Amino acid sequence: MNDTIQQNKLALFTEHLTLSNLAFSSDLKEEALTVLATNDFPTTRQEDWKYTRVGRIASIKAIQNQQNSSISLPEMIDDSMLLFVFENGRFRADLSLSTLPAGIKIKALSSCNSDELSLVGSLVKQENQVFTALNTAFATDGILIHIERNQKISSSIHVLNILSGENTASFTRNLIVCEDFGQAHIVQEYRSQEANSSVTNVITEIFVGANANLTVDKIQHEEQGNFAVLTEQVDQKKDSTFTINTITLDGTLVRNNLNIEVNGSNCESNLNGAYLLKDNQHIDNHTIVDHKVAHCLSNELYKGVIYDKATAVFNGKVFVRKDAQKINAFQSNGNVLMSDDASVNSKPELEIYADDVKCSHGSTTGQLDDEAIFYLRARGLSEKAARNLMVSAFIGDVLEKIENPSVLKMVQSIIQKKHGWEF
């Protein structure tokens, strides 16, 4: 009986959605529809969703919004970056760059043929994954970034995703391929403009070739009232370096799934995350680093500051497979609770099947040190300034991992606007 009601919710959610006409495999789309027909929205009875309730997403009367908002590009956008804009999962060619530097292909998926999209769906698994299946079935567009072999792209690539309107369901599918010895820096920004009760659903499949070096800065600041479920699925080949900085600064409910499969030896994987929550916000970061082969390094540092009645979830898994010897894997999650009503569910997990590895994980949750605040006040700082200074020092650990100065400036300006302090 219960199942029927739940299934009705998913059926209701998809009732007014149009199937994807992107040129990737129809088998994949059919599989997605099967998943949707045989599953419900996840409930907190499922381990992966234990602390995150998606009921508010399920009750959206979802439409794929066709509107083109008049968008004033924010002053914080760096002119030297290659800018590509999507609104509600549709490409805004009018706001995007049309000429590209050599050595790189960037296209909207809607203009790609099936050969160009042959890699879509090869990394993510759909089985029992409702949000993945929704994305596969209803994706309207997304970006293909293909860095050719030996190419170092000196300009950063800025992919700006804008959510607008009421009850919008935005399904964006991205494919990033960085071939062997390639190098690039990509900013994935998620913001909203006059959006309410809308949901962003994004899947980005990322292929990092041998000896390639790819950095992604993911900056999320869709306004409260909106929801987001985003997945990055990464495949790393030998000798490659992949770095992702996930900075979550706004949104009513945000779920990030970051999954990295390290399939080659001598790889480095850096996962940094910072989240600042207030009011009733809920931010959930699920990460998996799967070390399948030997001689690799992964560094994971997630830190959060939680104000008011907000809740944060961190679930980080590191697998070290049987033959993956000489792995160095470090994982750390730290949280500062700024009010008595703020809460965190932190679950760092290590599963090690090899016997010659160096791994550590840890999680701390606490409040600001009252004695330190008194010390700063005794030097003339107001209590607010003292708290801000300490919070910015705490989260600054993660933010300083952002190497690009324009991105850092953008993050600073968002924090200044939303929380009234600088770092």
Added chain:
Amino acid sequence: MISIKNLHASIDGKEILKGLNLEVKAGEIHAIMGPNGAGKSTLASVLAGREEYEVTEGSVDFDGQDLLELSTEDRAREGLFLAFQYPVEIPGVSNVNFLRTALNEIREYRGQEQISAKDFMALVREKSAIVELDAKLASRSVNEGFSGGEKKRNEIFQMAMLAPKLAILDETDSGLDIDALRIVANGVNTLKSPNNATIVITHYQRLLDYIVPDFVHVLYNGKIVKSGPKELALELEEKGYDWIKAEVDAQ
């Protein structure tokens, strides 16, 4: 400068200060000595505005202001400085960064302009030299990984940067070797002027060989029970506190 009258203060309902009187004028150095548990650190805490302490009676006039009515930060902005007995480590917050914020908040309070980055750095160089504090330490996280001596020198460095009217040194000599003691004392003496005053709280006479006080007070059982010239410190060193305790208890 500061006039403390009949000060009573308690913590968790237990009275620690029981009618303390003290008058400090500009240009003076006062030493407050006394046995453990006499209330020395309580006095420092109450003056700095630590909220766990409750003032139940008495008054403190600081340069014409009712000190007890001011918040901790406003006391600092009015020119009161407490050198902590146990300076706090604050990971991630850089010493110079926080001092610039402090200095600018103090300036704003006094209606002065913000200090320029150039002037600020010049000030850091000048003042860190006074306490022989390595410029690298000045820019590290506040007290993090500092030795005991470095922490105390950092306190005096901060005092030099903020140029207070009244500095209270709470057992600044505790845990210092003789070289660090000399450097800290030298810093305090360098900063002395006819316009400021210092209260040195200490358990040992040793510091007073370097910082020569104009007056020595003995704090016992929450009150100042004896005051005298600097020679009183020597007498205390020689005879201990028992004779004073006996004197007071006999009354």
